[in-house]
Amino acid sequence: MVSHAILQLKPAKGRLEANFARLEAALAELREARPEVVVLPEAYPTGYFLQGGVRELALTVDELEDRLNELYRRVWEGPLDLVIGFYERDGGAYYNTAAYFELGGRGLLHRHRKVFLPTYGVFDEERYLSRGHEVRAFDTRFGKAAMLICEDFWHTLTSTLAALDGAEVIYVPAASPARGFGGRVPANVGRWRDLARSVAAEHGVYVVLSSLVGFEAGKGLSGGSLVASPEGTLLVEGPLFEEALVLAELDLDRIPPVRYDNPMLSDLKSGLPLLWNDLERILEGL
Amino acid sequence: MKVVREVPRGEVLALDYALVADYLTRFIREELAWRGFSRALVAVSGGVDSATTLALAARALGAENVHAVALPHRESSPESLEHAGLVAEAFGVGLEVIDITDMVEGYARLRPEMTPYRKGNVKARARMVVLYDLSMAYHALPLGTGNKTERLFGYFTWHGDDAPPVNPLGDLYKTQVWGLAEYLGVPEVIVKKAPTADLEPGQTDEADLGLSYRRADVILEHYLKGYPDDYLVRLGYSPKEIQRVKALVNSTHHKRHLPTVAVLSTTAINEFYLRPLDFRMDER
Numbered sequence: 001m002v003s004h005a006i007l008q009l010k011p012a013k014g015r016l017e018a019n020f021a022r023l024e025a026a027l028a029e030l031r032e033a034r035p036e037v038v039v040l041p042e043a044y045p046t047g048y049f050l051q052g053g054v055r056e057l058a059l060t061v062d063e064l065e066d067r068l069n070e071l072y073r074r075v076w077e078g079p080l081d082l083v084i085g086f087y088e089r090d091g092g093a094y095y096n097t098a099a100y101f102e103l104g105g106r107g108l109l110h111r112h113r114k115v116f117l118p119t120y121g122v123f124d125e126e127r128y129l130s131r132g133h134e135v136r137a138f139d140t141r142f143g144k145a146a147m148l149i150c151e152d153f154w155h156t157l158t159s160t161l162a163a164l165d166g167a168e169v170i171y172v173p174a175a176s177p178a179r180g181f182g183g184r185v186p187a188n189v190g191r192w193r194d195l196a197r198s199v200a201a202e203h204g205v206y207v208v209l210s211s212l213v214g215f216e217a218g219k220g221l222s223g224g225s226l227v228a229s230p231e232g233t234l235l236v237e238g239p240l241f242e243e244a245l246v247l248a249e250l251d252l253d254r255i256p257p258v259r260y261d262n263p264m265l266s267d268l269k270s271g272l273p274l275l276w277n278d279l280e281r282i283l284e285g286l
Numbered sequence: 287m288k289v290v291r292e293v294p295r296g297e298v299l300a301l302d303y304a305l306v307a308d309y310l311t312r313f314i315r316e317e318l319a320w321r322g323f324s325r326a327l328v329a330v331s332g333g334v335d336s337a338t339t340l341a342l343a344a345r346a347l348g349a350e351n352v353h354a355v356a357l358p359h360r361e362s363s364p365e366s367l368e369h370a371g372l373v374a375e376a377f378g379v380g381l382e383v384i385d386i387t388d389m390v391e392g393y394a395r396l397r398p399e400m401t402p403y404r405k406g407n408v409k410a411r412a413r414m415v416v417l418y419d420l421s422m423a424y425h426a427l428p429l430g431t432g433n434k435t436e437r438l439f440g441y442f443t444w445h446g447d448d449a450p451p452v453n454p455l456g457d458l459y460k461t462q463v464w465g466l467a468e469y470l471g472v473p474e475v476i477v478k479k480a481p482t483a484d485l486e487p488g489q490t491d492e493a494d495l496g497l498s499y500r501r502a503d504v505i506l507e508h509y510l511k512g513y514p515d516d517y518l519v520r521l522g523y524s525p526k527e528i529q530r531v532k533a534l535v536n537s538t539h540h541k542r543h544l545p546t547v548a549v550l551s552t553t554a555i556n557e558f559y560l561r562p563l564d565f566r567m568d569e570r
Contacts, residue, residue: 012320014566051560056567178309181301186309215316217564220309241312 002142005035006225006246008238010214013047014057016067020045024071026245031075033247036142041173041212041225042085042096042150048175049216050087054128058089061099065108072103079104081140083210085149085173088113093130098147098173100140110138114149115158122177122219137165143252150174153209154191156199163203163265164272168255170205172196175212177219178241189224189240201232203268204259206250213241230258298507299461303469306462307342310454314346317452318427320564325351325426329417330381331484332356332369334467334476335455336431341377341470342454343429349378353426357413360387366484372473382420386412406485410446417450427452435460435499438506440538441483441491448541459503497530505531 007026011019023040030038042048045064046057059067064086072080080103088097088111096114101107113132117125135158137146146162146169153159153172162170180187196207206229213223225238227248238246259265318326326343330336343352356370367383374381389412394400400408417428430453436442437456455463460481467477481491481499492498505528508518515528540546544556553559 012566013562013564015568017568047564049562050565051562053561053565053567181306181309184302184305186305215313217562218313218317220313241309 001249001251002037003033003035004208004227004248004250005030005033005038006208006210006227006238006248007038007040007044008211008213008223008225008244008246009041009044010212010221010243011044011047013216014050014053016045016057016059020067020071024075027071027080028075030245033245035247036079037081037083037140039171039173039208039210040082040084041210042098042175043087043212044084044173045086047214047216048212048221049219050128051124052128054087054094058087058094060089061097061108061111064088064099065101068101068103076104079141081142083147083171083173083208085175085210087129094128095132096125096129096149097132098149098171100138100145100147100171102141105141109140110136110145110147112136112147112149112152114152116151116155118151122179135161135165137162137167143168145169145171147171147173150176153195153199156195156202159199159203159205159207160268163205164269168205168252169250170199170207172207172209174209176222177216178222185224185240186222189222192224193226193234193237196226196228197232197234200228200230201262203265204230204255204262206230206252206255208248208250211238213243230255231262299459299503301458301462301465303466306458306466307345307469310342310466311346314343314429314452314454318347321427321451323425323427325353325424327353327355327417327421327424327426327428328431329413329428330354330356330370330373331431332366332373332476333481333484334472334479335433335463337369337373337376337472337476338463338467338470339429339431339454340373340379341467341472344377344379345470351426352377352379353382353420353424354379355382355384355417355420357384357386357416359385359390359409361487363482363484363487366482369473369476369479373476376471376473384416386416389415402486406483407443407446409485410443414446414449429454430456432456433460433463434458435503435506436491437542438510438538439495439502439534440541441495441534442541444541459506460499461503495530495534497527501527502531506535509535 082101085098088095098112100110102109115132117129119126137144144166146167148158176188178186200207209226211223211225212221214221223238223240225246227235229235236248238244328340354374356367358367390408421428428450430450432442432447433455434457442448482489505523518528549557
């Protein structure tokens with residue numbers, strides 16, 4: 001069992017100090033629950049919609065690690081794994097990045113730069129950010145994981161790559177503005193639930209979604225963070241539109257028996273090469 | 287053999303009003319909070335938009351933190367003031383009445399040639415002046431009450447009705463405001479009456495616009511989403527109605543933007559230099 005806490009928080013726009021202080025307070029609140037992994041949403045230190053302000057507020061991964069270490073040392077004893085979405089500065093380029101840190105241990109284990117930058121409708125990421133260009137599973141002290149950010153996950157191909165690469169847990173920091181109010185939950189929330197459940201069930205993986213909350217200039221980020229099990233059930237779901245600590249135990253020992261009953265991933269490994277010619281043909285035609 | 291048919295879909299514009307009400311109350315609370323306000327100010331006209339806004343504000347902040355103000359002019363319909371009182375009472379908010387006749391007429395006397403249409407705009411802008419002054423007096427943020435239909439039609443006084451900094455209803459068509467109003471318990475007489483700007487005696491919105499709101503809203507929703515005119519004709523809308531809607535939208539884009547600035551540099555505000563309106567940084 002690996003104990004997880006999703007920190008479904010609402011950052012104050014652009015206030016790095018306040019947001020790291022808020023994170024510290026949230027960790028202090030979690031001391032009794034003692035999660036082994038905490039998962040923060042996309043763009044947590046700054047808020048999501050920054051436009052050109054990305055340039056002023058982005059951090060290098062080292063700056064981020066220093067700040068996290070500083071607050072971690074004040075409130076935590078023993079190792080703590082932490083997944084966080086943030087705007088990353090690297091030389092003259094800026095990325096929408098998720099980082100996995102083993103605090104009190106090996107430090108930065110992996111960094112995923114968002115590949116699918118939404119630049120449509122209310123979104124304008126590619127105007128300000130560069131794309132990442134890989135999806136890769138990596139080792140943690142618990143097993144193999146991968147990270148995808150928001151729209152990355154709306155293309156199920158990325159989860160397929162992560163699962164084929166060995167990921168047992170897919171962490172998804174996200175920031176999803178509510179839209180479509182015809183049903184009992186906003187349409188985007190329904191979409192997240194459906195995607196998380198079907199991706200988890202298709203590949204026999206856990207999906208951990210950490211979704212930002214709060215209004216950013218009229219756009220209401222919806223929350224509804226969740227954990228989907230390898231069978232495709234929702235183990236837990238955070239509330240909409242408000243801050244919450246969402247706790248779940250991930251039982252990685254369940255993955256092999258679930259995959260034995262429903263061997264879609266191993267079928268894919270055998271069947272994928274048969275489709276390779278088609279994939280090449282289609283890519284050539286794009 | 288068993289035949290299974292697609293269930294006809296609900297009206298395109300239908301919303302889950304419980305969800306919408308919850309979302310908009312959070313919107314009001316949060317958008318006020320980061321601006322440093324816990325109180326709101328709503329100019330109540332006696333119409334459904336301001337009634338709905340007042341209901342949302344009372345839910346969001348508590349009735350005791352909401353100021354309602356009616357701003358009649360001597361030419362306003364007495365029914366408007368009566369309905370404003372009804373709304374304030376329905377939502378437990380105290381109503382202040384400030385007559386703008388002297389303000390408006392003081393200027394109008396200097397311009398004897400003033401038409402009723404011009405005076406209508408002066409009234410709307412006088413109301414804006416009072417609203418901003420009371421905002422300072424009460425440390426309460428003015429809430430806008432304009433709906434999406436009138437915003438798209440440019441059917442409002444520029445720098446008048448559209449001036450408040452926070453607007454909960456601006457992305458809801460009139461049809462949807464009616465639905466939300468019913469859900470929130472706005473008195474029926476207000477939901478059911480013919481909408482009017484009440485800037486000129488006997489005026490109604492639908493006569494001014496030459497369209498019914500319920501039909502216009504369906505046309506707008508399809509037009510904004512990129513459906514071709516033929517599609518709307520197949521749904522039973524006339525080419526004349528469709529053209530009227532498109533003409534209103536496309537002659538009023540400037541009213542939905544800030545004033546035009548000549549761009550000379552690569553740091554022109556809102557053209558090159560882009561920051562969201564809630565952008566802040568740590569104070570060092």
